[in-house]
Amino acid sequence: MAPGTAPDHDLIIVGAGLTGLSLACWLKELSQAHGQRMPNVRLLEPRTTYTNDRTWCFWDRMDHPFRELITHRWRHWQVSSGQQRAIQSSDLTPYALLPADRLYRHALACIDACQELTLEQGARVSSVEEEGSGARVITDAGQLRARAVVDTRMPASLPGSSVNGFWQVFTGLEIECRHHGYDTTTARLMDFQACPSHPCFVYLLPLDEHHLMVEWTAFRTERDNRDTRSQLEQWLDRAGINDYRVLRSESSLLPMIPMRRERGTGRVIRAGVGAGWMRAATGYHFASCQRGTRHLAEQILAANQRGQWHLRPPTLRARWLEWMDRVFLRALRRHPDRAPEWFLALFAGTTAAQMSRFMNDEPGPGDALAIAGALPPAPFLRAALS
Numbered sequence: 001m002a003p004g005t006a007p008d009h010d011l012i013i014v015g016a017g018l019t020g021l022s023l024a025c026w027l028k029e030l031s032q033a034h035g036q037r038m039p040n041v042r043l044l045e046p047r048t049t050y051t052n053d054r055t056w057c058f059w060d061r062m063d064h065p066f067r068e069l070i071t072h073r074w075r076h077w078q079v080s081s082g083q084q085r086a087i088q089s090s091d092l093t094p095y096a097l098l099p100a101d102r103l104y105r106h107a108l109a110c111i112d113a114c115q116e117l118t119l120e121q122g123a124r125v126s127s128v129e130e131e132g133s134g135a136r137v138i139t140d141a142g143q144l145r146a147r148a149v150v151d152t153r154m155p156a157s158l159p160g161s162s163v164n165g166f167w168q169v170f171t172g173l174e175i176e177c178r179h180h181g182y183d184t185t186t187a188r189l190m191d192f193q194a195c196p197s198h199p200c201f202v203y204l205l206p207l208d209e210h211h212l213m214v215e216w217t218a219f220r221t222e223r224d225n226r227d228t229r230s231q232l233e234q235w236l237d238r239a240g241i242n243d244y245r246v247l248r249s250e251s252s253l254l255p256m257i258p259m260r261r262e263r264g265t266g267r268v269i270r271a272g273v274g275a276g277w278m279r280a281a282t283g284y285h286f287a288s289c290q291r292g293t294r295h296l297a298e299q300i301l302a303a304n305q306r307g308q309w310h311l312r313p314p315t316l317r318a319r320w321l322e323w324m325d326r327v328f329l330r331a332l333r334r335h336p337d338r339a340p341e342w343f344l345a346l347f348a349g350t351t352a353a354q355m356s357r358f359m360n361d362e363p364g365p366g367d368a369l370a371i372a373g374a375l376p377p378a379p380f381l382r383a384a385l386s
Contacts, residue, residue, distance in 0.1 A: 005134075008144045010039035010309075011300060012137050014125050015152035018056070019272035019289055020045070021107035023150060025065040026290075026297035028114050038116040039304040042146070044123040044139065050108070052101035054250050055172075055213065056286040057187075057205075059356035060096040064290040069106055072097040072207055074187035079347045081192040081340035086347035093356040095187045097205060097213075098286070125153070128268055134309070135267045147309040150296060152272040165329040168254040168283045169225035170203070171232055172215035177244040182206040190217075192340035193235065199332070199339035202235055211247075219336070225253055254283045258326050265312040271296060277316055279361060281325035287360040288316045317361045324368065331383035342375060349374025 013020045020043050031038045060073060073094035078087040111117040127138045128151050135149040182188075188204040198220050205213040216232035218225075228251065236244070259276035271277065277292050278285035295314035303309045332339060347355060354367045363371070372380075 005132075005145060007134050007146050009042045009146045010148070010304060011041045012135070012144060012146040012149045013041060013043045013152065014128060014137065014149060015272070016043040016045035016119055016121075017152065017272070018103070018286070019152040019277070019293060020150075021103070021111075022065070022289055022293040023271070023296055024117055025107055025110050026294050027300060028110055028117065029065050030294070030297050031301055034301070036301045037304060038114065039147075039300060041117050042144070043111070043117070043119045044125055044137070044144075045119060045121050046124050048122045050101070050104040052099060052248060054100045054252065056098045056100070056103070058096055058098075058284060058286040059093045059360050061093050061356060061360055061362070062287065062290065064294075065110075066098060066103050066106060069102040070096045070098050071102065072205070074185060074205070076183075076186040077189050078186055079190045079192075079343050080188070081344060084340075084344055086344050087186070088347055088350075088352040088355055090352035090356065093353065095189075097207075130267050133267075148267045148300070148303070148311055149269075150311070151268060151270050152274070154274040155270075164326075165255070165257040165280055165333065166198075166219040166221060167223045168217060168256050169220055169223075169228055169252070170215045170217040171225065171228035171249065171251040172203070172213060173232065173249050174207075174211065174213050174247045175241075175244040176211055176247055177241055178210050180206070180210065180212055180241065182212065184209060190343055192343075197336070199336050200231075202232075212241075212244075219256065219332070219339070221333070223253055225251060254278065256280050256283055256329065258322065258329070261313070261322075265310045267309055267311070269311050269313050271313075275313065279317075279325070279359075280322075281328050282359060284359055284361075287362075291361075292316050320368065321361070321363065324371070327380055327384045330386065331379045334383065335379055338379070345374050345376070346371065 013023055024043060073096050075091050075094050076087055076089045077095045078085050111119050124140045125137055128149050129136055134145055134147050137144045137149060184206040190201040192201045198218055200218040203215040203217055207213060216228045216235060258280045261276055271292060273285060277288050292314045299311050350370045354370050357363045358367050358371055
């Protein structure tokens with residue numbers, strides 16, 4: 001901040017989606033657990049209402065503020081292509097689903113119950129910058145100053161996907177379909193379909209014997225989700241699912257693109273998908289987001305105690321894991337037709353424990369060796385050397 005300028009807040013969180021709301025909840029939970037003083041925090045969010053616009057899925061391995069809100073867990077998960085399938089099973093680390101509306105309600109109630117937390121909806125931020133001993137946030141309603149800022153927005157530009165990776169584009173429907181016949185204990189993560197130029201698959205979660213969450217997903221080199229709704233509806237027809245009622249829909253474009261890791265410390269740091277928290281090779285984000293926001297919350301509470309507001313980006317995964325992801329994406333970019341073969345090999349050649357740790361960004365060296373050993377060496381060696 002400029003000399004002599006008092007801050008409006010200790011901390012401003014730009015964006016109150018998954019990352020911003022998770023950070024707010026971790027701050028409240030950890031401050032109460034450790035008897036630490038809460039900083040004065042303001043969250044700025046452009047949306048004016050929260051809707052049930054998405055679901056978060058992950059392997060249920062860790063504690064977090066939303067764990068009790070999980071609605072579904074599957075002890076089996078499978079990958080398939082035609083008549084081939086690989087199935088893994090675990091009672092200790094099931095595949096879990098958390099609906100957005102439950103998380104939003106919980107987080108908003110958490111903010112309402114804490115006088116140090118304030119959420120301003122309909123607030124659009126145009127710029128954030130460090131300023132002397134603090135930071136300044138420019139919004140459409142004026143300026144705000146804080147001792148530090150966590151910026152969860154996507155950057156204005158992203159690395160291109162033509163060489164580095166893909167856009168994961170999908171459209172999903174939650175449907176009511178009486179007696180659909182799918183095994184309610186098994187999550188179907190990837191049922192590969194015939195697409196001429198890119199990997200595509202159906203993702204199907206049986207919520208109960210009368211309800212399904214089903215998505216059509218494609219890995220494309222362009223940021224384009226055209227036709228995914230019609231392709232999903234055509235698949236439902238081919239699968240004999242004709243008599244159904246759509247309860248809600250969701251769609252997104254996720255950057256499966258390696259991003260530059262944040263460096264250094266400062267009073268303004270980036271967080272969330274735009275900071276590379278989402279796993280480039282998988283599109284999974286929830287588990288890494290919880291680890292990242294917990295790490296940030298611990299830093300913020302310590303900074304508030306010391307009065308020294310220099311934050312550092314959390315390290316969410318090892319560099320060798322990021323390297324493995326880049327090699328995998330490069331190889332898949334060169335051989336998109338081999339996606340079914342490779343994903344089947346991955347799930348067939350590893351254990352459920354190895355895969356859940358790997359997918360949740362918590363693998364050990366032995367897990368990495370198992371992953372590498374499940375894949376054909378030649379295309380990945382060429383990708384690694386290129």
